[in-house]
Amino acid sequence: MEDLPAPLLLEILGRLSDSADVARCRVASRALNSVAREIRSVHLYCSHLRYAKSRSPLTRSSITPFKQVFCRLISELHVVERVFIGVEKPLLLVAFDDVEDEDDDLFLSDVSFAKEWLPKVCRDLKSISISDFWVQSCWRRTDVLSLISSYCCELHELEVKNAWLSVDGLTPMPNLTVLTLQFIRLDDENLEKVNDSFPLLKDLNLIGVGGLKDPKVHLMHLRTCHWSVSNAPTSISIIAPSLVDLTLKCVKPNLLFIEAPLLSSLNLSVDSTCNLKVKEFSHLKGLHLESSGLRNLLLAFPFSRTVENLTAVSTKWESPVAVSKSILELLLHVCPNVSCLTLTSRVWSEFETYTGLEDLESRVQMKGLNEITAYLTVNDIGVTLSTIFSLLDSCSGLSNMAIFIHRDVVSNVTSNLISACMAHCTRVRWKWGMWKEGTRDTWISDGI
Incomplete structure (x- = not known):
């Protein structure tokens, strides 16, 4: 391992999907440690075991706070293009009754936390994924979207899961082409801010997004859309002249309007009957x-x-x-x-x-x-x-x-x-x- 060329060592580290594994490799090999600072992505997820140890009176003092680990890790890199931070799936099953305090170490969409690391790496960031811990995030409204939009001018992909998001102060992100919001409470009941702030979106995923009243997706460059509506809005509208692939799951809107003349693939799931109005699909x-x-x-x-x-x-x-x-x-x-x-x-x-x-x-x-x-x-x-x-x-x-x-x-x-x-x-x-x-x-x- 020590005799391998640096570009190959960097390629090996870059293929690891967990930054914790990268840290272990750095400890095990001097050669790997020497090139680790050139990695351009951070993938850090909090496991259920780590969470349990951080809450146990026997092990709590020996566990470094998760946010602190992430900030230390990201500060050691020269250039950061991709950030993936979140909790592993088993933590999503943790019940509210199991959490008695107001801990926020896994409230990852917290603006105060984002301000610690985002300004340092925003210049080269192309992709951000934040998967929050719902027990800690569901009752905390966050302005992290506006913070990201103000710092990350070159961002291409953005994913946020399990959070309560505000759109106050959200500014246009003309380079963003992929947006995923999953299990989100969104303070944008008609999706007006989403339409205005992400005008060049090509791929939109709204999975289990609540808080919607009369949502309208009106995006001129949208090519694919996966939309699963968690509540029962009065009406749903999709106007997307470039859309070719649409998956839409909704409860029982009074009105469902789709205008997508280039649509090639449609997966439509409606729990009950509704007033359906669609323009002719000549390419379906x-x-x-x-x-x-x-x-x-x-x-x-x-x-x-x-x-x-x-x-x-x-x-x-x-x-x-x-x-x-x-x-x-x-x-x-x-x-x-x-x-x-x-x-x-x-x-x-x-x-x-x-x-x-x-x-x-x-x-x-x-x-x-x-x-x-x-x-x-x-x-x-x-x-x-x-x-x-x-x-x-x-x-x-x-x-x-x-x-x-x-x-x-x-x-x-x-x-x-x-x-x-x-x-x-x-x-x-x-x-x-x-x-x-x-x-x-x-x-x-x-x-x-």
């Missing part, structure tokens, strides 16, 4: 729809001739009694040129109990379908087989069918279902798997 290729009111969502969705890959998820049983069209027919009416279709268990169950399967082929065109994936519970093997056969007979171009059978279905029923399907249609390449709520899908056989 992949569509994932999930709702407790899937039928009403489909009735409100615009005609999308370009969709090729379609997934339908119903989170609540919808009775097909007294309806003129099954959910499958609605899906294929909205997306008539779909080639790859995935039907989850409740959608398939509704399809099985629909009374109009006999005339399916005459009512809906399915010639373009060449691949179907279905998740089955098999309450009645006869009904399930009849439904599969009707679907196969209506899809002349179908060449691949993947069927996942629930793990609780007895083995002889699964075997009989597989045998009957393969005997009925030999032109199809069959794939068989098993599924169950809360577990990963597994394959029984692939490509028979």
Whole structure:
């Protein structure tokens, strides 16, 4: 190790994902210690073990405060481009009842703490990630966003988790292209400051952001957006002329408005029905729809001739009694040129109990379908087989069918279902798997 060239040693240290490991290497090797100051990133996370020792009367005096460790570490580096500081996941499970004092050593978005290290390294910073300790941060409002915006002119990526953020004093950051706010209480109920302060954002992630009333994302350069709304705002608006990839999960807004003409991939999850208003998606290729009111969502969705890959998820049983069209027919009416279709268990169950399967082929065109994936519970093997056969007979171009059978279905029923399907249609390449709520899908056989 001591004979290796300095650039190689620096490359080795730079690949370590934890600055604590870097510190151990520095102690173990004189050569590594000599180049350590040239590392340009800091990754420091407080473990659950360290936290427990810092609170125990037996070990508390021997544990250096976490913030002090970080400030010492960052002060030893010549240039800092990336900072990742936070708590490990097990600490996120610590209950409020377990914390009796007002300690703030893991309140990492604290402005006073940020002022200790940020001004020293801000000139070269490209990326900042702060993952707070929610027990200490949730009741402390912080102005760390305004501090970062005033110091870090060249910042490209910013991530803040588990904090209560103010937008007071937030100034524009024209170089920021990636913003992630996760499990955040945000004092920007309509996202006006977010839109104004980060005008060139290309990647926006708002995961579990609360405190929103009528949020609007209006960003001209946004390309990807992952938005999971934790409360139930009155309305949600997305106006993004450059957006190509959108994942949106919301509760029950009165109004959901989307204007994204270049959208190519849409993953939309709505807990309940809402007033959906969208401009035409002329470039949409992949569509994932999930709702407790899937039928009403489909009735409100615009005609999308370009969709090729379609997934339908119903989170609540919808009775097909007294309806003129099954959910499958609605899906294929909205997306008539779909080639790859995935039907989850409740959608398939509704399809099985629909009374109009006999005339399916005459009512809906399915010639373009060449691949179907279905998740089955098999309450009645006869009904399930009849439904599969009707679907196969209506899809002349179908060449691949993947069927996942629930793990609780007895083995002889699964075997009989597989045998009957393969005997009925030999032109199809069959794939068989098993599924169950809360577990990963597994394959029984692939490509028979």
